[in-house]
Amino acid sequence: MFDEGDYAVMAIVNRTPDSFFDSGATFAFEAAVAAADNAVAQGADIVDVGGVKAGDGPEVSVAEEIERVVPFIAAVHDRHPELILSVDTWRGEVAREAVAAGAELVNDTWAGWDPQVIEVAADTGAGLVVSHTGGLQPRTVAAKPVYGDVVAEVRAELLDRAEAAVAAGVRADGILIDPTHDFGKTTYHSLDLTRRLEELSGTGWPVLVALSRKDFVGETLDLPVDRRLNGTLAATAISAWNGARVFRAHDVAATREVLDMVAAIKGDKPPKAPRRSL
Known part of the structure; x- marks a missing residue:
C-alpha cells in the first residue's frame, strides 16, 4: 500500500453543524466542497467525510447521516476522481451507500459496533480502518478506563480485529489499524500509545493515527482546541x-x-530544493 517513506494525509471534512473543532464550518454543502478542494490543493491524499459528531450531541438518524455524506462524496468523487475518499461512520447502512457513491475506505471509529460495516467492506472491496475504543458505545466517553498495559492490550485487540476482518472477506491490503487516541483512554494512555507506537507499526499492518487537536493534546499542554496545532504536529x-x-x-x-x-x-526522501553550499 505504501512505499518506504510515504506518509498519507487524511483531511477531515465534517458535514456536521457541531464539530468540536470548527463548529460547523463545513456543514453547508458548498463550504464542504470548497474545503475538499482546498485539502487536495494542500496535499491531502485522502479526504475523510463524517456526518455525525463523535462526541455527545443531538441524535442523527441513519437517513440524515446518509443525506449529509453520500451526495457530498459523490460530488467530490466527480471533481477529484483520483482522490481516495473515506467515510467516517460506524453504521453499515451509511457505509454501503457511501461506497456506492465513491468512497473507497470505511473509517469505522467505533470498533465494529455495527457488524454490518465489515460485511460492507467484504462485499464491496472497500478498505477498512480497524479501531480500538475499549468497548465504548458510539458517541460516549469512558469513565476512568483502566488497562494493565494499554499498548499491549490495544495491540492484541487490533490484531484480532484485523485478522477477523480478513477472515470475513475484507481484503488484507485495504486494512489500516488505528489505536484511536482519546477513545476509551485517558491522556496518559494516549501519550503512552504515541511513545510506543512502534509496537503497533511493527505488526506489519499500516497504522493510522487521528491526533488532530484532540483532548490528550489539549490536556497535556492545558490549551483550548484553537491552540493545539503545535502539540498536534x-x-x-x-x-x-x-x-x-x-x-x-x-x-x-x-x-x-x-x-x-x-x-x-529518516533518509527516505531527498530534500526538495537542496542548494546550501552545493
Whole structure:
C-alpha cells in the first residue's frame, strides 16, 4: 500500500453543524466542497467525510447521516476522481451507500459496533480502518478506563480485529489499524500509545493515527482546541518516526510539511530544493 517513506494525509471534512473543532464550518454543502478542494490543493491524499459528531450531541438518524455524506462524496468523487475518499461512520447502512457513491475506505471509529460495516467492506472491496475504543458505545466517553498495559492490550485487540476482518472477506491490503487516541483512554494512555507506537507499526499492518487537536493534546499542554496545532504536529512527527503511515488531520498543509521533513530526516526522501553550499 505504501512505499518506504510515504506518509498519507487524511483531511477531515465534517458535514456536521457541531464539530468540536470548527463548529460547523463545513456543514453547508458548498463550504464542504470548497474545503475538499482546498485539502487536495494542500496535499491531502485522502479526504475523510463524517456526518455525525463523535462526541455527545443531538441524535442523527441513519437517513440524515446518509443525506449529509453520500451526495457530498459523490460530488467530490466527480471533481477529484483520483482522490481516495473515506467515510467516517460506524453504521453499515451509511457505509454501503457511501461506497456506492465513491468512497473507497470505511473509517469505522467505533470498533465494529455495527457488524454490518465489515460485511460492507467484504462485499464491496472497500478498505477498512480497524479501531480500538475499549468497548465504548458510539458517541460516549469512558469513565476512568483502566488497562494493565494499554499498548499491549490495544495491540492484541487490533490484531484480532484485523485478522477477523480478513477472515470475513475484507481484503488484507485495504486494512489500516488505528489505536484511536482519546477513545476509551485517558491522556496518559494516549501519550503512552504515541511513545510506543512502534509496537503497533511493527505488526506489519499500516497504522493510522487521528491526533488532530484532540483532548490528550489539549490536556497535556492545558490549551483550548484553537491552540493545539503545535502539540498536534509534535505528536505527528513522533508518530511518523515510530512508523505510522496515515495521519487524519484538520491542518493539511502543516501536516504535510511535518511529514515531508520526517521522511527527509529518516533518509527516505531527498530534500526538495537542496542548494546550501552545493
